[in-house]
Amino acid sequence: MEFAELIKTPRVDGVVLRRPFLPTVEGTLCLTGHHLILSSRQDNTEELWLLHANIDAIEKRFVGSLGTIIVKCKDLRVIQLDIPGMEECLNIASSIEVLSTLDSVSLMYPLFYRPMFQVIEDGWKSFLPEDAFKDLESMTEEWRLSDVNKDYSVCSSYPPLVAVPKDVDDDTLRKAAAFRHGGRFPVLSYYHKKNGMVMMRSGQPLTGTNGRRCKEDEKLINATLRAGKRGYIIDTRTVSVAQQAKARGGGFESEANYPQWRRIHKAIERSSILQESLIKLVEACNDQSHSMDRWLSKLEASNWQTHVKEILTSACLAAQCIDREGASVLVHGTEGTDSTLQVTSLAQIILDPACRTIQGFQALVEREWLQAGHPFQQRCSQSAYSNSKPRCEAPVFLLFLDCVWQILRQFPCSFQFSQHFLVLLFEHTYASQFGTFMGNSASERSKLNLSQKTVSLWSWVNRPQEVERLSNPLYEANCLVIWPSVAPQSLLLWEGVFLRWKRSSRCLDEAYDEMVHIIQYNKELQNKVNNLRRQLAQLETEEPLLQTP
């Protein structure tokens, strides 16, 4: 086995583990191909099982022969291991370094993981595009499922099946694809049942400096408009960024060629800036200084909350165009795989109550992120602590989850899931035993044959006990459109992720349990009351005399 060569010291005794808000544990440290394990070999003490893939960076320190390794995880936790013996410590450190940065996909843990639970429903088959389309078909006949991309030749980041206007043939799609960045021609993202308006997404049009046009592309998107109606194009970039894109062959839809469309520019930052923002935010949260001014100025300088506000505002705009203006919308940025997806998926959370259920949210992540070709593997290979130079890393999906949390906080009774679900997704995008977030697109996942070789996260999540853990006790189905406030005062720092390891959650957990308890107790009482009512009604009909003492 290849891993054995990488592990110089597989076992060290007498290692002390220090974690935030947990008692220190002394025990044996073991390294395996995929895990760092610390066991005290005593009952009742928690063991540490840490995926190497979860390790973002390590630091080593020595005091005499006692070595200390500080392990910084992608889920933002920081733990400390005190290892007796300098050589052991160095060996462990170098092994962790290598094992946590393995590039080879074939060595990734999901390919080795065997589930310890019974798979009731195979998550790989839970959200097939064909099934999603059946729902659409029940609402409208204006769309069809095209298999123009069945061998991924038209667009490498699209799935084999996409929904397009019925009147547009595959040939037109191919030509439109050639005119869009990455071949990402406009496809259906969401159909608003209430008024039949739609949201589409794509890559930027390749107009270049001399204003190329593509009749097929125009035809494709115009086919989604009702007679005499105008639509909106939401470009997630500022005007100047979109202008600059022309020099690199990109661009935007001109008024002249798209007279039925009104273009609105928003300002969602590109991925490299988002990554920098995450690093600064986490740095601010880890600063233990007691100065309020310093904290606030670092929080401000990180710009994280600015991004949250920007993304939410754009999503609200898209939702507004559809629901309030009764217009169809096309969303794109540059590639159409990042900010575009943030906007389209959040708009759906706002508009569509189905996306606020546990299953519906999974379907949304599957449809708008995984199938839509968000490059998870590239974006999530490093997190906030990594020292290596970022390549394509960016917390695009984390920002999406943060925005969902903001809406959830403002509408705490309208979501079937609690924030635990969002935190779980955050963790699994960065390090996981499941294959769901491996690869960068449907085509990569299919090449790796992940649906056969790995277990899907959804198989795990959709077991009854897990569903219960992730459920929001306050949930009451709300069929309305929910409009979040985007005022700075209304947007908070997501404590569940960023302050999770910074302070004890004992009191908050206790409050949560108490809330669950109250609601359950209320349900029980309600049932009792209903039973009593029934009995009373029965008694009244049977023995009318009983009514008087």
Added chain:
Amino acid sequence: MEHILTPKVEEVKLLDRYTAKKPAIGTLYLTATHLIFVETSCNTRKETWMLHHLIATVEKLPLTAMGCPLHISCKNFHVAHFVISSERDCQNVHQSLVRLSQPVEELYAFLYNPKQDEDERRNGWGFIDSAMDFKRMGLPNEFWEMTDLNKNYELCSTYHSELVFGSAKFRSRGRIPTLSYYHKESNAAICRCSQPLSGLSARCVEDEEMLQAISRANPKSTFMYVVDTRPKLNAMANRAAGKGYENEDNYSNICFQFVGIENIHVMRNSLQKLLEVCAMKSPTMSDYLTGLENSGWLRHIKAVMDAGVFLAKAVAEDKASVLVHCSDGWDRTAQVCSLASILLDPFYRTIKGLMVLIEKEWISMGHKFTQRCGHVDGDPKEVSPVFTQFIECLWNLMEQYPCGFEYNEKYLLEIHNHVYSCQFGNFIGNCQREREEILYERTFSVWPFLWENRHQYRNPLHKCSLGREVLRPSTLPLNFKFWCGMYNHFDKGMQPKQSILEHLLTITQKKKIELLPQRAQLFPWRSKMSEEGQSSSEITTEAVKLVA
């Protein structure tokens, strides 16, 4: 009333402060006590009420195409932007409000009449007895006794007449050290007073002896803390004026400590800046966070909290007594002592306990509510949000300990509101002596009123099982949040659209209401009992038994 020039104006627009949403259109009424806006543009009747007395500023802006804008901002941070079509009407409303908001004749409390008879009114003033609280703490005991030295307010005019413990001359304004809180478990006590009149070299043997006596009352500890809540620089400046702080050489076994809370002027300006941040029209996140930082508000809140935590730790962990003072001992000292009491004693985390605490540490110890809240037109430099900061610290604690308090955020907001509204007599006047003279005779007390509505102020998550636990909150900056519920309370668009608190309150109360008719049917002969507010579970179990 002769001040009301125009009692009713129609077609008035109420603008949304932040968004460009369509303004609400309605009718504006002026009554003797309130300004009422009734929205006519929506289907459901929506009313906005503003108490004249709460109005801090009313401003008439130059005529625009829409009409004449009128900006009103209140002491409870309610801000309303009206547009009145006729400039003359606007002029009249403006003029009326300017007069009505300044109590020329009488404060609202003297007009307020909630249909109670005189006996009820009188009894209401006896509802909270802060002297009883010392009994609860186990006093008097072998170390502490009650004294009526201040019976006729001769010793100190701004203190309550019943004091625990009691050379007043050496303390600023005669505010000698008195007991604030006695911690039974450790025998350590928190005492409060004003700054010593030490100047650069003066000393007072009696004062030194008294501190020694306080120290001796806690025989297990070899020292006591003397905490000056001011920044060191301010305290030193006071020295030159014949005041100052304790010289450690003259007092034996004291450990002297500054905790650095700024004075009332800094706090007033800071709040002003904070409110400017709140009023910004569609600010960017960066504008907002920078504004929040520059206001310094959260820094001050943290300073107050840090001081409270220091006191509680001294008492609970070091088991040492503490003497606290600032300059006069009625602002920062009140904040810090009351916070420490809450941290140390779960009683103050109950609905009634907070009433007792406010009565004891604020009202009877002479916090100058009239000046600090600007109840009557006076020196604007005396106004300062000292009490607001205390309430905000309390809210921050509640955020950290969601199960630790019997009351909820609404309770804090309601108390805060009534401190400024002058609807009740409690927060009028600057000290007990002033109050005894007129208020007890002619106004109502707020406490029975709050008690009656206590079901609204309940925290459904409260767990009594936390026992006598001393709270040890984290005061890392990231634990302090901007209090949207206070400063943007009236901007409903900014609040969460669904409230977990309301939800839990309804389901825990709904049961009772739903069960009432049920019970009446089951026990028609005992239906009166159901009105007595038994908890629903009792009713159900009883009903189950009967039917089974």
